[in-house]
Amino acid sequence: MRFALQTVSLWLLSLASTFAAAEGGHHALPLDAQKLHDWLPVSNSIIMVWIAVGVIVLFCRAATKKMSLVPAGFQNFAEWAMESLYDFLENLMGPHLTKRTFWFFGTIFFFILVSNYLGLIPSVGTVGWHLEDGKGHSAGFLPILRGANADINMTAAMAFTFALLWIYWAITENGLKGFLAHIFAPKGVKGFLFWALMPLFLFVGVLEVISIAIRPVALSFRLFGNIYGGEQTLEKLMALVPEKLAFLPALPFYFMELLVGFVQALVFTLLCAIFLKLICDHGDEEHH
C-alpha cells in the first residue's frame, strides 16, 4: 500500500514537472472553474469532487468492511475522527440537535477536509493547457484539476444547501410560529411593553432576515477565498524562483496550507453549527 502511494506520488510529481516544462513556465490559476466539455456541465473542480467522493468511499469501505466491537486499523481511526467531531458538536449544540443533524455536519467537515487536502497534491491546479485565441495569443490557462473548494460553485452549493436545511430544522424545532417569533417578536417582555416594542423588533427582524440571507454568501466566499488564496500563494511563491527550485519557497507554506485546510473545514462546520444552535435556542427555552 505504502509502495503504491509512493509510486503514485512520484508519478504525479514527475507528471507535474513534465507538464509544467512542456507548457513553458508559470501560469496562474484562474479565478473561476472552467468547463472541460462543451455540453456537459463538468468543470475541473467537479472532477476533484468526484475524486474526493472516491477517496472518501474507499476509506469508508476499508474502515467499515469488517466492523468489530474492538476496533483496529482504519476502523479505529474512522471511529476516533467521527466520535471526536460528534462530541465537539454535542458540546456546542446539545445532544438532540447533534443526533438529528450530524449526518450533515459530519459530511460538511470531512468533505471539506478531504477536498482541501486533495487540492494540495502537486499537479492540481497546475497541470493543464494554455489556451490560445485564433490569432495565436494566450487566452488563459485551463487546469485539468482544480481544488473543489477553490470553486465558488462548490462552496455556494454547500452553503445554500445548509441554508435550506437550516430553515427546515429551525421550523421543525420551533414550529413556524416560534420561528417567526424568534426573528420578529420582542423577547422577555409582556403586556403593553410587548406591543410598544413590536415596531422596533419588526425592524430588527428585517435586519435579522437580511443577516440570515447573507450568511450563506459569507460562508461560500470565506471558504472559497481562503482555499483559492492559499493555492494562489503557493503558485506565486513557486514563480519567485527558477523552475528547478520552485518547490523550495512553497514547501513551508504547504504545512501552513495543511493547517488552513483543517481550520477552514472546522470553521465552516462550526459556523453552520452555531447558526443552527442560535436559531433553535428560543425553541429549547420554550420546551424547557
Added chain:
Amino acid sequence: MMTFLAAAAEQPGAFETIKTTFGLHGAFFAAQVINFFLVVFVLKKFAFGPIQAILEQRRTRILEGEEKLKRIEKQLAESEATTAATIAKANEDAVRLIAEAKEGAVAFTEQKSQEAISQAQQILAKAEAAGNADRERISIELKREFGRLVATTTTQVTGKVLTPEDQHRINEEALSKVGN
C-alpha cells in the same frame, strides 16, 4: 434600510459582475449541489451509518456493563452482609453450644461423681457386711474350736468321757470366761 434595499435593486449589474468574476455558473452550481448530495449519501450509507451504529452498540454495551457492575457490586455487598450475618449467627450458635456443652459436662460429671460415690458407698457397705459376716463366721468357728479344745483338754486331764451335756456346759463356762 429601505433606501439600502432600493439601492441594491437599482444595481442589477452587481450580481452579474460577481457571477462573471468568480465564475458562478448555474449549471455548475446545480452539478455541485448534486455532487454534494452524493457525498452526503455516500457518507451516510458507508460511514456515519455503520460507524454510528457500532458506536451506539458499544455505548449500550458499556452502559449494560456498568449496570451489571453495579448489580454485581450490590450482590457482592449483599452476599458479604449475608456471609457476615451467617458467620455471626454461627459464632453465636457455637458459643451457645459450647456453653451448653460445658453445662452438660458439669452436670454429667456431677452425675457420674454421684454415681461413683454411690457405687463406692455400696461397695463399702457390701465389704463391711462381708467383713462382719466373715468375722461372725470366724468367731463362731473359733468358739466351736475353742469349745472342742476345752472339751478335749478336759477329757485328757480328767480321763473321763464327757457327755454331750458336760461338753456343752464346759464350753458355755469357758466361753463366758474368755468373753466375746
